[in-house]
Amino acid sequence: MGKAIRTKKWSRRLKVLAAALLTAGCLQVPAYAAGNDGQLIRVALFANLGSTYKSTTPMITLESAGEWSLQSGGAANASLPSGQARFSADGFRVKVLETADFKTAAAAAKLLQASADKPLLYTASFNGKTLYQLYTGNYGTAALAAQAVTRVQKTAAAQLAGQQPVVTGSERLSTGTYSSLQEAEAVQANLLSAGFTAYPVLLLNGSSQGYTVWVGEASSAAELDSLKQQVEASAAGISLSPVGNSAGLIIRQDAGLSLDALKTAPHYTIAGSDAKVLVQGTGSGIKVVERSQRIYRGDMEVSIVNGDLALVNVVPLEKYLYSVVGAEVYSSWPAEALKVQAVAARSYALQQGERFKIANVVDTTLSQAYNGMNSENDKVTSAVNATAGEVIKSGGKIVEAVFSSNAGGQTAHPSEVWNSGNGLFTNVDSRGDQSAQAGLHTWYHVLLNTGVSGYIREDNVKEVTTKTEAGLSKVTVTAQNTNVRPIPLIQSNVEPVAKINPGTEVVVLAKVAQSNDYAWVRGPFTSAQLVKTLQGKTTNAVPSSISTLEVTKRGPSGRALEVTANGQPLTVKYGDTYRSALGGLPSTLFDIAGTGSYTVLGADGKKVSKTGSQGAPVLSASGTGSSSSNALVVMSADGQARAVTQGQTFMFIGQGNGHGLGLSQWGAKGMADEGYDYQTILKHYYQNATIVKE
Incomplete structure (x- = not known):
């Protein structure tokens, strides 16, 4: 219960806003005009x-360094003060407490921040006293909100001082419409004096104009009926009607921007499934706090979609590309490679149409990486400007110019990704992909006497003069507690398989490049890990345990089309699904090595699969010829060595990063390094296509 605090300056701005809205009739999604900025996306x-x-959030916090505005469908707009404004969606919440002590409210909010019940802290004024109102939510249903009451009560018990958290909802009563904010505030004041929760609301319905006052926050129709009787009995001359699904902005003041000190900002609660507002940006951009504090060009449309807040950035296409190209590739790459990405990204974006209903694209790699102004760069901007309006066309239509990071030396054929083919995408040579390895460390694949194998980076290794009887080199390390990694890559979230000290000699199985976008190693995965990650991703049953795993069918570029476990195919809808089904592999261009098994080619030409426990006459880790140690070393006819352990796990050795279809970003970089121009590169990766300026 209470009335939003407003400074005189903010009150004046709301009055300006009211006049603008009355002129325009309502706040709706504008009929966007391209103006001088060209096509919008x-x-x-x-x-x-x-x-x-x-991708959802309970709150959207927008910030501008300069004066900005809320904009209506017409030319009218109203300025907002610089700083922050918050938006939330109306719905079921838990009202945790109401107190005159900011420290108490802030302490409770801090406790709730670490829980699933995210806090909202408002400041309000009632009978000359400042109050702080703490809520959590939203929740999808009243039942979920009721469950949250128990959690909230337990988490914030020390600050409640006997108050009982209660469920609130979006069932409200309307007092009618008013032509000005002042009229609405006068009605609100009468209701507050009578002890009822009431807030001024900016109407967004096309059939309504101006302001109203909404009373209550009931969670059911029965509760609303009871409230109606109480209000009409206590507040003479007020006629109430249910709000229903009316669209509006409930105007409040947010006190939760900094819980260490009171720092208020306007807070708009959007109500009604059709409610939409446009926040118009300035030259300095709009910061979205909940999107990693990124700053964006253009405008921000806030709405409610499927019960959740939705935020859409409406931005000129070419300026959108400034960010996309900078996010997708390195700005240090040759200018021709940056131009390649600009044309491909422009074509992809324009081909999407209304794929996401409220938007053409999203800001993740589901479409294209987009980080706002944070990923812009002068070199990238120049490349976008140099190719302004240029798109890839085939058959008179703009191409959906898909791309991936690295094709692994050969781009994918559509049949390997989508189970189909066409004349635009095909597998082509992508030798420039190897440029991803330039300047990276070499890693030693080593075997310890304990039977454990792993990788040590070259700058931690010192070669020794002794060798095994089979001629394999040995090394030691240069520092105490040197990590032996499971793959040739430092992974901060993955524990090393062992630590060794100087003087401890280990056998070198191989030297490999650090895992990168071109060549990589993943694993080891146990049977249990693979069974878990395969669940729900195959169209047939997954075995309860996996003893053998192999690629049994490949496509034109060598990518896996069929993987078999225990002799039975693991069928998937699309070949590219194997990437996620097998633990998040970079690509489907891979081989599989079972660490506990190996294949022997007999004199009769037959292949026999053996495991490390079968006592085959192979060289051991110590080089003595014994087969009884924890791990064995098997050597191929060409001298390649690998460890065979007693327990079966699976390593994936592959090339490329991404689906591999269409443009390879690293391949384009490699070709640009060799002197090819951007149009030649694009036509290499997109067959039977032309580059056209629209």
Whole structure:
């Protein structure tokens, strides 16, 4: 219960806003005009679009260094003060407490920040006293909000001082419409004096104009009926009607921007499934706090979609590309490679149409990486400007110019990704992909006497003069507790397989490049890990345990089309699905090595699969010829060595990063290094296509 605090300056701005809205009739999604900025594109930053895309947040905090505005569908707009403004969606919440002590409210909010019940802290004024109102939510249903009451009560018990958290909802009563904010505030004051929760609301319905006052925050129709009787009995001359699904902005003041000190900002609660507002940006851009504090060009459209807040950045296409190109590739790359990415990204964006209903694209790699102004760079901007308007066309239509980071030396054929083919995408040589390895460390694949194998980076290794009887080199390390990694890559979230000290000699199995976008190693994966990650991703049953795993069918570029476990195919809808099904592999251009098994070619030409426990006459880790140690070393006819352990796990050795279809970004970089221009590179990766300036 209470009335939003407003400074005189903010009150004046709201009055200006009221006049502008009355002129325009309502606040709606504008009929956007391209103006001098050219074609606009809509980028979803937050939205709940079901299986198509889901990235949600309970709050959207926008910030501008300069004066900005809320804009209506017409030419009218109203300025807002610099700083922050917050938006939330109306719905079921838990009202945790109401107190005159900011420290108490802030302490409770801090406790809740670390929980699943995210806090909202408002400041309000009632009968000359400042109050702080703490809520959590939203929750999808009243039942979920009721469950949250128990959690909240337990988490913030020390600050509640006997108050009981209660469920609130979006069932409200309307007092009618008013032509000015002042009229609405006068009605609100009467209701507050009578002891009822009431807030001024900016109406967004096309059939309504101006302001109203909404009373209550009931969670059910029965509760609303009871409230109606109480209000009409206590406040003479007020006629109330249910708000229903009316669209509006509930105007409040947010006190939760900094819980260490009171720092208020306007807070708009958006109500009604059709409610939409446009926040118009300035030259300095709009910061979105919940999107990693990134700053964006253009405008921000805030709405409610499927019950959740949605945020769409409406930005000129060419300026959108300034960010996309800078996010997708390195700005240090040759200018021709940057131009390649600019034309491909422009073509991809324009081909999407209304794929995401409220937006053309999203800001993740589901579409194209987009980080706002944070990923812009002068070199990238120059490349975009140099190719302004240029798109890739085939058959008179703009091409969906898909691309991936690295094709691993050979781009994918559509049949390896989508189970189909066409004349535009085919597998072509992509030798420039190897440029991803330039300047990277070499790693030693080593075997310890304990039977453990792993990788040590070259700058931690010192070669010794002794060798095994089979001629394999040995090394030691140069520092105490040197990590032996499971793959040739430092992974901060993965524990080393062992630590060794100087003087401890280990056998060198191989020297390999550090895992990168071109060549990589992943694993080791146990049977249990693979069974878990395969669940739900295959169209047939997954075995309860995996003893053998191999690629049994490959496509034109060598990518896996069929993987077999225990002799039975693991069928998937699309070949590219194997990437996620097998633990998040960079690409499907891979081989599989079972660490506990190996194949022997007999004199009769037959291949026999053996395991490390079968006592085959192979060289041991110590080089003595014994087969009884924890791990064996098997050597191929060409002198390649690998360890065979007693327990079976699986290593994936592959090339490329991404689906591999269409443009290879690293391949384009490699070709640009060799002197090819951007149009030649594009035509190499997109067959039977032309580059056209639209």
